[in-house]
Amino acid sequence: MTVSLDQLRRCHFAVDLGAARTRVYVKGAGLVVDQPSAAAVNTRNGALIAVGELAEKMTGRTPSYIRVVRPVSGGTVVDIEMAQRMLRHLLGERLRRKLRRKPRLRAAACTPHDADPLAQRAAIETLVGLGARRVELVDTLVAAAVGCGLPVEQAEASMIMVCGAAATQIAVLSLGNIVTAERVPVGGEAVDHAIVQHLRHEHALMLPSQSVRPLQVALSGNGLTPHGPAATEIQGRDVATGLARSVLVDTAAVRIAIQTPLTAVLDGIGKVLRDCPPDLVADLADRGIMMVGGSALLPGLDQMLRQATGMPVHIAERPDICAVQGLGAMLEGRIQPLVLNPLAA
Ligand SMILES: Nc1ncnc2c1ncn2[C@@H]1O[C@H](COP(=O)(O)OP(=O)(O)OP(=O)(O)O)[C@@H](O)[C@H]1O
Numbered sequence: 566m567t568v569s570l571d572q573l574r575r576c577h578f579a580v581d582l583g584a585a586r587t588r589v590y591v592k593g594a595g596l597v598v599d600q601p602s603a604a605a606v607n608t609r610n611g612a613l614i615a616v617g618e619l620a621e622k623m624t625g626r627t628p629s630y631i632r633v634v635r636p637v638s639g640g641t642v643v644d645i646e647m648a649q650r651m652l653r654h655l656l657g658e659r660l661r662r663k664l665r666r667k668p669r670l671r672a673a674a675c676t677p678h679d680a681d682p683l684a685q686r687a688a689i690e691t692l693v694g695l696g697a698r699r700v701e702l703v704d705t706l707v708a709a710a711v712g713c714g715l716p717v718e719q720a721e722a723s724m725i726m727v728c729g730a731a732a733t734q735i736a737v738l739s740l741g742n743i744v745t746a747e748r749v750p751v752g753g754e755a756v757d758h759a760i761v762q763h764l765r766h767e768h769a770l771m772l773p774s775q776s777v778r779p780l781q782v783a784l785s786g787n788g789l790t791p792h793g794p795a796a797t798e799i800q801g802r803d804v805a806t807g808l809a810r811s812v813l814v815d816t817a818a819v820r821i822a823i824q825t826p827l828t829a830v831l832d833g834i835g836k837v838l839r840d841c842p843p844d845l846v847a848d849l850a851d852r853g854i855m856m857v858g859g860s861a862l863l864p865g866l867d868q869m870l871r872q873a874t875g876m877p878v879h880i881a882e883r884p885d886i887c888a889v890q891g892l893g894a895m896l897e898g899r900i901q902p903l904v905l906n907p908l909a910a
């Protein structure tokens with residue numbers, strides 16, 4: 566399936582349905598939605614109670630009859646109906662009315678690099694339910710590369726690493742196409758999980774999911790690099806007694822705990838480089854790797870990759886929104902007129 570820039574320019578809105586966040590770009594209006602991919606549902610009557618930020622805040626704090634669900638998992642839509650309801654609410658009545666007025670509503674969406682036909686269909690179905698008559702799919706890697714301003718259309722290699730919540734996708738692009746790519750099912754969620762498991766095993770402490778980020782920030786500049794304070798105080802709940810307790814966490818030990826998921830990412834980079842033609846690898850040695858995606862902000866990750874690969878590593882200006890911004894640039898016709906073949910492997 567080939568999608569040309571011409572077809573993308575005719576789209577009215579673009580959606581990036583991520584495992585962690587949902588982002589919507591409306592042509593002429595810009596990025597209008599950037600919220601967690603979560604919905605809180607009343608299980609007694611099926612009513613939607615909250616979506617996005619509000620629903621995310623409810624996670625782990627709801628009475629038994631309210632359930633916080635995530636309609637996107639591992640980068641694909643797993644509950645089409647819920648994804649549609651969530652998107653409708655996130656867009657709001659005013660925007661929906663504006664989109665409904667278009668005679669033949671067209672939408673674009675980005676899908677993970679190796680999305681199978683079922684996952685692609687789920688993304689299409691979700692947007693058709695929102696009123697789209699035609700849906701164009703773009704590979705997330707291409708969208709993100711365009712969004713962070715990499716010169717993808719040139720005959721020079723660019724390496725991009727999309728660090729999402731559920732997966733990390735790595736690719737070498739040249740002449741507007743993907744030369745080699747790899748998708749590692751390890752992302753920000755796996756890193757968070759490794760930290761939570763470490764505290765549970767080493768300190769018998771249960772960490773609320775919201776406390777993982779402060780710990781990462783505390784690790785900043787010392788968690789993945791060997792400088793800075795050796796310990797950080799963390800609040801949690803004792804596994805045995807259930808009582809609140811705070812412990813001093815050794816940052817070096819946390820660094821070791823998150824090595825396992827990060828090793829898988831390093832293996833992915835190695836595989837992409839091995840599969841890449843030698844002429845392009847020479848370009849990459851100078852240009853380095855561009856990191857995008859929310860997890861690119863993980864403190865010290867860039868430094869670790871620099872050390873492990875010996876290549877320059879850059880973080881995009883707004884790494885989290887690169888993919889949707891790239892889709893936006895395609896919709897607005899802001900990139901070179903060149904035929905993209907975003908779904909070609
Ligand atoms: N400042 C930060 N430091 C560390 N991690 C962060 C930061 N900001 C976001 N993240 C992590 O980034 C992830 C979200 O990234 P992103 O928004 O790219 O995901 P997504 O597009 O929803 O996921 P996917 O593309 O895998 O479906 C989360 O796992 C979150 O924990």
Ligand SMILES: [Mg+2]
Pocket residue numbers: 581582583584729730858888
């Ligand atoms: Mg994403």
